Ligand code: URA
């Protein structure tokens with residue numbers, strides 16, 4: 001059976017996921033990456049934040065959101081009164097997809113639909129372990145992973161929407177907030193405006209947390 005399913009422990013704990021993901025060969029992305037990067041955060045976190053994939057720094061350190069985009073995300077969360085240390089942060093795919101170099105950094109490539117589908121069992125397992133109240137989806141890859149290929153960030157960003165049934169998750173978050181990816185903020189022509197828009201969206205999630 002293709003995909004990660006056969007590597008995912010049947011009754012997972014976060015520790016078990018951290019260990020098991022290291023052996024995953026559910027798609028070809030493991031081959032060019034340094035290591036798998038499982039989501040990270042306290043058990044029972046009320047909020048789960050879903051990114052795209054580990055970046056160059058994350059691939060080296062083995063931790064999600066430790067590079068420039070992660071620092072921006074932390075600042076934005078802090079600005080809306082959410083302690084980043086209380087958030088569970090993870091990615092749609094757990095291995096870094098890249099090709100070629102730009103200076104000393106490897107050039108990130110978005111995962112293909114097949115990689116996203118292959119890796120989905122890990123996210124389902126994380127949701128069953130963390131059981132967050134709400135989820136924040138960062139950018140198009142996260143949105144498509146959850147809502148399907150017709151997802152567009154512009155159509156739902158900044159308001160609470162339902163977790164879709166199509167994923168068959170047993171413990172879905174009660175609400176979802178979709179927004180732009182922090183690396184898109186870093187690339188925007190008007191970074192301050194893009195940052196303010198991200199913060200405005202995250203404020204909606206912060207207010208929904210109880
Ligand atoms: N961007 C992501 O989507 N995830 C990370 O972990 C880091 C950067």
Ligand code: SF4
Nearest residue numbers: 024026027094095119
């Ligand atoms: Fe497994 Fe996901 Fe890595 Fe593919 S990207 S090898 S499915 S952990």
